[in-house]
Amino acid sequence: MEVLLEHLPELWQGLIVTVQLTAVSFAGAAVLGVLVCALRVSPVRVLRTLGTAYVETLQNLPLLVLLVLAVFGLPEIGVQANLMVTAIVVIAVYEAAYIGEALRSGVNAVSKGQGEAARAIGLTFGQSLRHVVLPQALRTVVQPIGNIFIATTMNTALAAAVGVVDLTAAANRVNLVEAQPIPIFVGAGVAYGLIAAAAGFVTGRLERRLVILR
Amino acid sequence: MKRFVAAAAISLLALSACGESSSPAVPGAASPQSDVLAKAPVATAAEILPGSTMEKIKQRGELLVGGSLDAPLLSQQNPATGEVEGFDAQMGKALAKYILGEPKVKIVNSASETREALLANGTVDVVFQTYTITEERARQVAFAGPYYTSGLTIAVKKGTTGITKPEDLNGKKVLAGANTPAIPAIKKLAPQAEIITFGSDPECIQALKQDRGVAYVQDETILIADAKKDPSIEIVTKPFTTDPYGIGLEHGDDQMKKFVNDWLKKMQDAGVWQEIWKTSIGTVVTGDAPAPPQIGSVPGS
Numbered sequence: 001m002e003v004l005l006e007h008l009p010e011l012w013q014g015l016i017v018t019v020q021l022t023a024v025s026f027a028g029a030a031v032l033g034v035l036v037c038a039l040r041v042s043p044v045r046v047l048r049t050l051g052t053a054y055v056e057t058l059q060n061l062p063l064l065v066l067l068v069l070a071v072f073g074l075p076e077i078g079v080q081a082n083l084m085v086t087a088i089v090v091i092a093v094y095e096a097a098y099i100g101e102a103l104r105s106g107v108n109a110v111s112k113g114q115g116e117a118a119r120a121i122g123l124t125f126g127q128s129l130r131h132v133v134l135p136q137a138l139r140t141v142v143q144p145i146g147n148i149f150i151a152t153t154m155n156t157a158l159a160a161a162v163g164v165v166d167l168t169a170a171a172n173r174v175n176l177v178e179a180q181p182i183p184i185f186v187g188a189g190v191a192y193g194l195i196a197a198a199a200g201f202v203t204g205r206l207e208r209r210l211v212i213l214r
Numbered sequence: 215m216k217r218f219v220a221a222a223a224i225s226l227l228a229l230s231a232c233g234e235s236s237s238p239a240v241p242g243a244a245s246p247q248s249d250v251l252a253k254a255p256v257a258t259a260a261e262i263l264p265g266s267t268m269e270k271i272k273q274r275g276e277l278l279v280g281g282s283l284d285a286p287l288l289s290q291q292n293p294a295t296g297e298v299e300g301f302d303a304q305m306g307k308a309l310a311k312y313i314l315g316e317p318k319v320k321i322v323n324s325a326s327e328t329r330e331a332l333l334a335n336g337t338v339d340v341v342f343q344t345y346t347i348t349e350e351r352a353r354q355v356a357f358a359g360p361y362y363t364s365g366l367t368i369a370v371k372k373g374t375t376g377i378t379k380p381e382d383l384n385g386k387k388v389l390a391g392a393n394t395p396a397i398p399a400i401k402k403l404a405p406q407a408e409i410i411t412f413g414s415d416p417e418c419i420q421a422l423k424q425d426r427g428v429a430y431v432q433d434e435t436i437l438i439a440d441a442k443k444d445p446s447i448e449i450v451t452k453p454f455t456t457d458p459y460g461i462g463l464e465h466g467d468d469q470m471k472k473f474v475n476d477w478l479k480k481m482q483d484a485g486v487w488q489e490i491w492k493t494s495i496g497t498v499v500t501g502d503a504p505a506p507p508q509i510g511s512v513p514g515s
């Protein structure tokens with residue numbers, strides 16, 4: 001226990017990096033995810049194929065592989081950003097595939113009549129998506145999106161493998177000196193757990209506030 | 215048809231002959247490392263005390279060693295043979311031979327996060343894994359040895375100027391292996407350095423070449439091997455730390471500790487320790503084997 005208190009500054013710094021990684025990459029994933037979802041439900045075949053290809057590629061590759069490829073592979077072709085930025089972009093791109101799919105299930109949950117009605121009053125595809133379908137779709141998928149947020153939090157730990165000093169890496173470094181893995185990693189685990197619990201609490205509240213009774 | 219069968223038979227024969235003649239050339243098939251173990255000592259029956267950890271290992275017929283599979287020259291699995299080779303791996307096998315009469319080991323891939331727990335709960339009998347003896351660690355595990363001493367040094371991309379001693383790393387980005395003693399050492403000597411860690415040595419070298427950091431701090435042996443393989447990096451300092459590696463044992467097992475220390479002494483007196491060094495680390499470090507460190511000379515051992 002005192003190990004944790006003694007090294008609180010380092011662990012705290014790690015926790016901040018984890019929160020930053022999670023927040024920024026999740027925001028990026030949300031924006032990209034909406035685009036991916038729009039592609040997947042679009043009436044144009046080429047766009048649909050593009051969306052499917054994106055989702056299938058990213059869902060079928062482990063995140064760690066993507067991170068290592070981006071960190072060590074991209075510089076070989078002249079693309080190099082700092083480690084934190086690389087990790088954020090890769091996690092965002094990866095999680096976007098999952099968000100896109102969650103949103104698509106929400107879109108499919110909106111009854112066909114809604115889309116038809118939107119078209120009947122002369123809205124374009126983009127307009128009907130923006131004003132009619134997505135607002136309803138988003139409300140149905142609050143819970144799955146919350147789960148993806150929690151998964152993103154846990155996935156940021158992989159950034160430790162490519163040099164980002166997040167909570168996991170910070171815990172590793174403390175353990176290296178103190179050799180007390182159990183309190184240190186339990187402590188780090190509790191911090192991750194708290195982030196997840198907070199996310200769960202917020203999604204629960206949001207879901208109750210936004211629910212549409214059909 | 216007959217002709218075809220004959221032709222097929224002949225070509226098969228030719229193929230198998232070819233296979234036979236080339237088999238001695240398979241890398242690692244007849245490694246000089248196994249010959250070294252032939253000279254390794256074996257404990258007398260009286261030394262294996264009844265009820266001791268040694269006897270338990272003997273009854274099991276196998277020594278469980280915590281170690282790495284990816285540490286070049288120290289403990290690395292050869293993908294061609296599946297054998298784990300290197301200084302630490304050979305020492306583990308030699309200890310197994312001392313107890314069992316044959317070098318039968320099972321290497322459990324341990325990590326610096328798990329070593330203490332694996333020893334405490336009996337998953338492994340001993341740990342051979344560049345396990346630096348420190349007083350913090352000695353509160354949780356027992357250390358026999360030290361059996362080897364190494365030190366950290368600094369490598370840079372060829373042509374880098376301004377780095378000649380550890381203090382020069384202040385304010386710079388420095389690469390280090392995750393979970394290596396390099397991290398606390400850099401923090402102590404160059405507190406303003408930004409430490410960037412990667413899991414394995416090849417990753418750190420790649421990162422050094424891609425300018426993710428200006429210097430790479432790592433064990434001297436590993437860096438010498440790296441610089442040999444890759445002419446674009448160079449080593450700029452003599453070792454600036456002394457890391458005594460110990461053999462990790464279960465905390466409080468004084469019987470086993472004495473037993474292992476006696477074994478280590480015999481290994482050194484018989485020259486087996488030196489030969490193991492020659493066939494592993496000695497393949498990249500020139501000169502004779504160094505004098506082995508004094509057993510029990512380090513606080514914590």
